[in-house]
Amino acid sequence: MKIAIIGTGTVGTTIASKLVELKHNVMLGTRNVEDKLASTKKDSYGNPPFNEWLKTNQKVKLGTFADAAAFGELVFNATHGSSSVAALKLAGAKSLAGKVLIDIANPLDFSKGMPPSLLPGLNNTHSLAEEIQETFPDTLVVKTLNTMWCGLMINPDMIGKGDHINFICGNNDEAKAKVKKLLNQLGWKDKNIIDLGDITGARATESLLHLWLKVMGITKTGAFNFSLVR
């Protein structure tokens, strides 16, 4: 499948590598292609600059946000939550119309110190995914994978034999079914994918970041997740 990923950070590149391995046709979208390729800066986690990553991932295409959105039959939002809506506007409502958009971003607010809180207006009675769905009413927004470190998103078997949970929500059942199939390809078993219903479920999964960040502060690793005990 032709898949676009809006955002070239650790999350975007991690998913891109995996999707290529699964034989998908992948284009990453960035704000400015020339700037992105010219940059020699390591990212905030100390990872090599993007152009070095691209050398070892030559099957991944690079384009603008708009190029990527036009290319993808399915689109991932892997931007920072604080700039997701702006980036998706640059990607273009027309290109995104009728497509499934997998939103894995979180509306983290780093302006008040660490650990971050959630952005004003995008928490408690609202969420980033709802904001995106309202801004792009013709797009089928599905929220998933946002409650874990990206290493686990594409390799759930890394811990607990893959038996830990990933939430999914969205207003369109067909779109969610399509995303579940892609999650299966990434290694997620159906029994571990919990459907929270419509897109307001994102209030629950984005809120989980408060706890996730606290636990990560204790475990000192992102390689953890939660499971449901009944």
Next chain:
Amino acid sequence: MKIAIIGTGTVGTTIASKLVELKHNVMLGTRNVEDKLASTKKDSYGNPPFNEWLKTNQKVKLGTFADAAAFGELVFNATHGSSSVAALKLAGAKSLAGKVLIDIANPLDFSKGMPPSLLPGLNNTHSLAEEIQETFPDTLVVKTLNTMWCGLMINPDMIGKGDHINFICGNNDEAKAKVKKLLNQLGWKDKNIIDLGDITGARATESLLHLWLKVMGITKTGAFNFSLVR
């Protein structure tokens, strides 16, 4: 130990019964003792009125909020989050000073429909437990048990052989150690009690209610919890 429980709802009475079974000396605190004893109303879950519960739990004392706070060496806050601070003010800052207060309330806001959100001003960058700690600076507030149904609070073995998680946080390590011992008596193993650090950890556990409520809407039972997979 002499233990006071502020609040006579399902959570308060469930904990009271268990503490009596564990040979503790328990007083429940209510706003108005005569009204409480005279009421013949079932609660919102259809449980029998309080005076019937009391007949089968005769070792439990009943007093005002102030009576209970004066009586207890350790105090539970089991009121609704929306009225916790007011109830604790009636209990009295002097009586609560120097004591451990176990806060198991959640700042749920039912005014905007179901599922509830969190109360304005008590979410994201603040929490009910922090509000209580700030209002009663001489009290040692410890937040715990607020992320599950009360049946599990006092009987974790009901599911998953007791192996699921309970969070704890608070500014005073001695107070947390004391509460952990009580949690052990309730059936909680040390390995399943995750210390999130100071009282700001309550932002994380109170936020989890968003997800908890969504999952309960799916499972149709409160008899579930989360475990940590590493």
